[in-house]
Amino acid sequence: MTQTQRFQVGDVVRDTIRAAEGEVWKVEAGVLDLQNDAGYTWRALAHRCNPTTVADASPQFPPGTKPESVTPADIRVGDWVPLDGRNYRIVDMRSNGPGGRILIMDGYPRPWVMTPGPRQVYRPIQ
Structure with a gap:
């Protein structure tokens, strides 16, 4: 049995079913809501996705x-x-x-x- 990958908002992942890359904008119950650079959105199962870029754990806030x-x-x-x-x-x-x-x-x-x-x-x- 494989361990489920934990994703967070801002991660970029590759959906192995669609062979497409998207940014995570919502995570809920093992389902990821993804959006690509063109604005297209779709849902994917987290266990069917591979991480490409992990979101920065400590984001830099714009001043003020x-x-x-x-x-x-x-x-x-x-x-x-x-x-x-x-x-x-x-x-x-x-x-x-x-x-x-x-x-x-x-x-x-x-x-x-x-x-x-x-x-x-x-x-x-x-």
């Missing part, structure tokens, strides 16, 4: 911010989103259907799709 878990409905311009090992500040956003947002971030090369569900961001302290 605090971590918060937010949904696309709660995200704000000025929040910082951790992606690809860096933090990007949201400068603009658009709706992406029910429950989703397209985020425009300073320094990020293209718009990024925030899918439904909670995600950790860094919010400026007021």
Whole structure:
């Protein structure tokens, strides 16, 4: 019997069934919610995934911010989103259907799709 791999939000894994790589944005009962660079999301069983990049155990906070878990409905311009090992500040956003947002971030090369569900961001302290 093999031991189940423990994944956390932010890990990048390879789904062996789809032969695709994605970032973990939710972990629940051995099921991973994954998102690839194009914003496509899917679910995969944790025991069918192999780690590619492990999330930093001690993330670097942008100065003057605090971590918060937010949904696309709660995200704000000025929040910082951790992606690809860096933090990007949201400068603009658009709706992406029910429950989703397209985020425009300073320094990020293209718009990024925030899918439904909670995600950790860094919010400026007021």
